[in-house]
Amino acid sequence: MKRSGLITTKIGMTRLYDDGGVAHPVTVLSVGDCTVIGNRTQEKNGYVANILGLREAKAKHVAKPQLVAAEKAGVTVSINHSASLLTVFFTGEKVDSYAAAMTSDTAKFKVFFQSMLNQGVYLPPSQFECWFVSLAHTDEDIEKTIAAAEKAFADVAAM
Numbered sequence: 001m002k003r004s005g006l007i008t009t010k011i012g013m014t015r016l017y018d019d020g021g022v023a024h025p026v027t028v029l030s031v032g033d034c035t036v037i038g039n040r041t042q043e044k045n046g047y048v049a050n051i052l053g054l055r056e057a058k059a060k061h062v063a064k065p066q067l068v069a070a071e072k073a074g075v076t077v078s079i080n081h082s083a084s085l086l087t088v089f090f091t092g093e094k095v096d097s098y099a100a101a102m103t104s105d106t107a108k109f110k111v112f113f114q115s116m117l118n119q120g121v122y123l124p125p126s127q128f129e130c131w132f133v134s135l136a137h138t139d140e141d142i143e144k145t146i147a148a149a150e151k152a153f154a155d156v157a158a159m
Contacts, residue, residue, distance in 0.1 A: 065146040073153035115152035
């Protein structure tokens with residue numbers, strides 16, 4: 001059986017008026033580029049399918065495991081994330097201002113950054129830049145990033 005359709009995001013509601021002046025409710029949709037965000041296999045899932053997505057990947061899928069890895073290594077961090085952006089600050093303060101960001105330990109970031117780079121994870125080279133997580137990053141990419149961060153936080157703890 002063939003199926004066709006669109007993947008959309010609901011923007012809201014409005015109304016259109018017909019020639020007689022009668023209002024008809026209309027759902028406003030946004031159609032965007034679809035991306036394959038996952039696969040299901042016969043061996044693993046019992047069926048074969050591609051999972052399509054429309055929205056950006058969420059940084060929380062990287063941020064929360066980073067926080068766990070830092071805590072496990074005994075390294076104090078503050079991780080800010082919103083939508084598909086995140087930044088790891090090496091400070092115990094909540095970073096919500098320039099002054100709070102400036103309390104970050106850039107020497108620790110340098111060790112963290114170099115360790116991640118040595119493991120093939122390319123982060124922005126400044127403590128004050130953000131990471132971008134997108135649908136182009138596979139589950140394997142995210143798992144590799146989390147594993148690399150575990151080692152990188154251990155390297156920071158060993159300073």
